[in-house]
Amino acid sequence: MGFFEKIKKGLTKTRTALSGLFAGEYEVDDEFYDELEERLILADLGVDIASRAVEQLRTAAYEKMLTTPAKVRDALADILTDILNVGDPALNIGTKPSVILVIGVNGVGKTTTIGKLANQLAEAGKRVLLCAGDTFRAAAADQLEIWANRASVELVRQHEGADPASVVFDGISAAKARNVDVIIIDTAGRLHNKANLMNELGKINRVIDRELPNACKEVLLVLDGTTGQNGLTQARQFQQIAGVTGIVLTKLDGTAKGGIVIAVADSLQIPVKYIGVGEGIDDLMPFQSREFVEALI
Ligand SMILES: Nc1nc2c(ncn2[C@@H]2O[C@H](COP(=O)(O)OP(=O)(O)OP(=O)(O)O)[C@@H](O)[C@H]2O)c(=O)[nH]1
Numbered sequence: 001m002g003f004f005e006k007i008k009k010g011l012t013k014t015r016t017a018l019s020g021l022f023a024g025e026y027e028v029d030d031e032f033y034d035e036l037e038e039r040l041i042l043a044d045l046g047v048d049i050a051s052r053a054v055e056q057l058r059t060a061a062y063e064k065m066l067t068t069p070a071k072v073r074d075a076l077a078d079i080l081t082d083i084l085n086v087g088d089p090a091l092n093i094g095t096k097p098s099v100i101l102v103i104g105v106n107g108v109g110k111t112t113t114i115g116k117l118a119n120q121l122a123e124a125g126k127r128v129l130l131c132a133g134d135t136f137r138a139a140a141a142d143q144l145e146i147w148a149n150r151a152s153v154e155l156v157r158q159h160e161g162a163d164p165a166s167v168v169f170d171g172i173s174a175a176k177a178r179n180v181d182v183i184i185i186d187t188a189g190r191l192h193n194k195a196n197l198m199n200e201l202g203k204i205n206r207v208i209d210r211e212l213p214n215a216c217k218e219v220l221l222v223l224d225g226t227t228g229q230n231g232l233t234q235a236r237q238f239q240q241i242a243g244v245t246g247i248v249l250t251k252l253d254g255t256a257k258g259g260i261v262i263a264v265a266d267s268l269q270i271p272v273k274y275i276g277v278g279e280g281i282d283d284l285m286p287f288q289s290r291e292f293v294e295a296l297i
C-alpha cells in the first residue's frame, strides 16, 4: 500500500469535513472562507495557522481570479504543502556509524517507532543496533528486545536502573567494534521530574558527541498525533533540551485529525520525517508533504 492509501483512511474525518465545502459549483464568498477557517481549526491546525493560511488563500484566489471551490482547494493544497516543506525530510545517516536518538514523553510511540525504523533500515541493507537507553522501567528494555528480534537487528541493554548514558556508551563501543551502520537509542519518556529528564538527555547527548564527534546525528522527537495542540507544548520543551532535527508523528491511523502535523512543522520549523499509521512493523512511512495534504483536504 502506498503512502496516500495508508493515511487516507485515518484522515477520513477531516477530509470529509473539508471536502463537503469544496464540492459543488458555486462562487466562493466571505462565508466560504469563514467556514473553511473554522473547519481547519477543527482539523487541529490551530487558530494561528488556519487564519494565516486562509488569509494567504484569499490573496492567491484574488490575484489568480480563482472563484470555484475546486480551484480554491488546489491553491490551499499549495499553501499547506509550502508550510510543511521546512527542511529535508530524509534521514541524515551518511556516516558509519550514524546515531538516531529518539525522544518524547511517555506513551507517544518511541519504542514502537524504533522497531519499525530498525526494520526499514535493516531491509535497506543497513546493519542496525538498538540501544536500550530507557532504564527507568523494568519492561522497557524487554519491549525493545522484542522489536530487535522482530526486525532481526542487534541490541545493547543493561539492567533496570542503570545509567542511560553508560548504556549509550556501551552501545557506541559495540557499534564501533561490530561495524554497525546505524545506532538507534531509545530513551525514557517519564522521569521523576522534568529536570531529571533534561539532565539525562543532556548526558546522553554529551556521550554521543564525545564518542562520535564526526558522526551524523538525528534527534527524532516522537509526538502522538491524537493529542492535538498539547503535542506542540511538549515539542517546544524538548526542542530546548535536545536540539531536535526531525519529528515523527504517530497514531495518525486512529482518531487524529491530521492538522497537527502542519501546526508542528510550522511552529517548530523542523521537518516531519516519518508518520506512524498503526502498531505493525510496516506502519511507519517516510513523510511526503504533498501526498499528506492531498489526503487531508
Ligand atoms: N494505532 C497506533 N498505535 C501506535 C502507533 N505507534 C505506537 N502505537 C502504540 O502506542 C502505545 C505506546 O507505544 P510505545 O512505543 O510503547 O511508546 P513509548 O513512547 O515508547 O512509551 P514509554 O516507553 O512508556 O515512554 C503502544 O500500544 C503502541 O502499540 C501508531 O502509529 N498507531
Ligand SMILES: [Mg+2]
Binding pocket: 110, 111, 112, 134, 140, 186
Ligand atoms: Mg518506550
